[in-house]
Amino acid sequence: MMKICVYGAGAVGGHAAARLIAGGHAEVSVVARGAHLDAIRTTGLFLETEGQRIGGKPAAATDDPSTLPQQDLVVVTLKAHSLPGIAKPLHNLLRLGAAALFFTNGIPWWWHHGMDEDGSLKLLDPEGVLWRDLGPERVLGGVVHSSNAINAPGIITHYAANKWIIGEPGGGTSLRAEEASDIFEKSGLHAPISPDIRRDMWEKLTLNIAANPLAALTRLPLGRWVEAPGISDLGVRMITETLEVAKSMGWDLTDVIDPAKAVPTRPNKSGGRPSMLQDVEAGRPMEVEAIVGQVQAFGRENGVATPAIDVVLPMLRGLDVAVSRPA
Ligand SMILES: NC(=O)C1=CN([C@@H]2O[C@H](COP(=O)(O)OP(=O)(O)OC[C@H]3O[C@@H](n4cnc5c(N)ncnc54)[C@H](OP(=O)(O)O)[C@@H]3O)[C@@H](O)[C@H]2O)C=CC1
Numbered sequence: 254m255m256k257i258c259v260y261g262a263g264a265v266g267g268h269a270a271a272r273l274i275a276g277g278h279a280e281v282s283v284v285a286r287g288a289h290l291d292a293i294r295t296t297g298l299f300l301e302t303e304g305q306r307i308g309g310k311p312a313a314a315t316d317d318p319s320t321l322p323q324q325d326l327v328v329v330t331l332k333a334h335s336l337p338g339i340a341k342p343l344h345n346l347l348r349l350g351a352a353a354l355f356f357t358n359g360i361p362w363w364w365h366h367g368m369d370e371d372g373s374l375k376l377l378d379p380e381g382v383l384w385r386d387l388g389p390e391r392v393l394g395g396v397v398h399s400s401n402a403i404n405a406p407g408i409i410t411h412y413a414a415n416k417w418i419i420g421e422p423g424g425g426t427s428l429r430a431e432e433a434s435d436i437f438e439k440s441g442l443h444a445p446i447s448p449d450i451r452r453d454m455w456e457k458l459t460l461n462i463a464a465n466p467l468a469a470l471t472r473l474p475l476g477r478w479v480e481a482p483g484i485s486d487l488g489v490r491m492i493t494e495t496l497e498v499a500k501s502m503g504w505d506l507t508d509v510i511d512p513a514k515a516v517p518t519r520p521n522k523s524g525g526r527p528s529m530l531q532d533v534e535a536g537r538p539m540e541v542e543a544i545v546g547q548v549q550a551f552g553r554e555n556g557v558a559t560p561a562i563d564v565v566l567p568m569l570r571g572l573d574v575a576v577s578r579p580a
């Protein structure tokens with residue numbers, strides 16, 4: 254049986270792990286920590302979705318990946334800023350030739366892989382440890398469209414969508430991408446293979462570039478933005494700038510994304526708690542650089558002005574410091 258580890262089995266990773274465990278097509282282990290890990294060990298890992306609870310006990314659950322056997326696939330679902338800290342243990346967890354499939358929002362650290370430049374993006378892997386200790390050739394790219402939260406230790410609540418796009422950084426497909434997609438699909442995770450994963454990343458980023466920081470800064474879920482005139486307008490400007498940056502780099506999504514339709518325009522009581530809002534409320538660091546900072550950096554490199562992003566980014570950086578490093 255294929256050995257799969259979900260490294261960082263939180264909201265998104267917990268969703269994937271619960272379905273993989275319930276599917277029974279692979280030997281699934283998870284890396285988690287704290288009370289969530291305790292609950293997974295004692296009771297199991299469960300996903301509440303469409304009135305059902307699915308999941309079970311993984312083959313192993315640990316906060317020390319060196320206790321696990323080497324894996325055929327590691328699904329990495331930590332927040333972007335946590336990734337440099339796991340470069341070595343992640344590398345050691347992979348059997349020779351196995352892939353690390355990253356489902357992380359925003360621009361990934363390995364962006365340059367297979368392109369003209371070399372090395373990690375500095376904002377995302379400042380010391381270059383992921384490039385050096387893990388290696389970009391281990392990477393399978395991923396984009397997840399699925400909204401989830403850990404609402405109690407060991408229990409993930411699924412709110413919407415179940416699409417896990419997988420792609421080779423170099424484009425096209427491969428045996429390892431097909432194997433990953435196949436096991437996901439068998440386990441009830443819709444996992445198409447993309448011929449151009451960077452395009453999917455830009456497309457997803459247009460959902461996060463405004464929604465995540467503006468919800469975190471205002472503490473308003475998306476369904477309440479209409480109560481404060483101007484938030485959605487600012488969001489439209491940030492999405493428009495992101496589309497311009499993407500276009501300047503060769504990904505033109507202006508035909509498929511209408512910024513005005515990508516922001517909330519109606520009240521919705523149940524609606525929309527982006528992961529960055531969940532982070533700020535829990536006093537956790539936010540994915541500032543992957544979701545916002547790197548878009549500004551790409552804009553600067555390519556001569557694209559990003560005036561709205563330029564205002565939001567320092568405020569978000571400040572909030573991140575205040576929340577994650579209180580005085
Ligand atoms: N939540 C959502 O609905 C969506 C999230 N995403 C993206 O998916 C990615 C994952 O987000 P999400 O699932 O929300 O994040 P979570 O914080 O819920 O999950 C990450 C988990 O990894 C754990 N963790 C972090 N570092 C370690 C470590 N060194 N060892 C063991 N466990 C560790 C965290 O524990 P601890 O809490 O203790 O830090 C947490 O349980 C992000 O890029 C996010 O933007 C994409 C789509 C939707």
Ligand SMILES: CC(C)(CO)C(=O)C(=O)O
Nearest residue numbers: 399400460464526527528
């Ligand atoms: C589900 C979605 C799109 C919500 O903004 C997301 O990606 C997140 O919460 O980070």
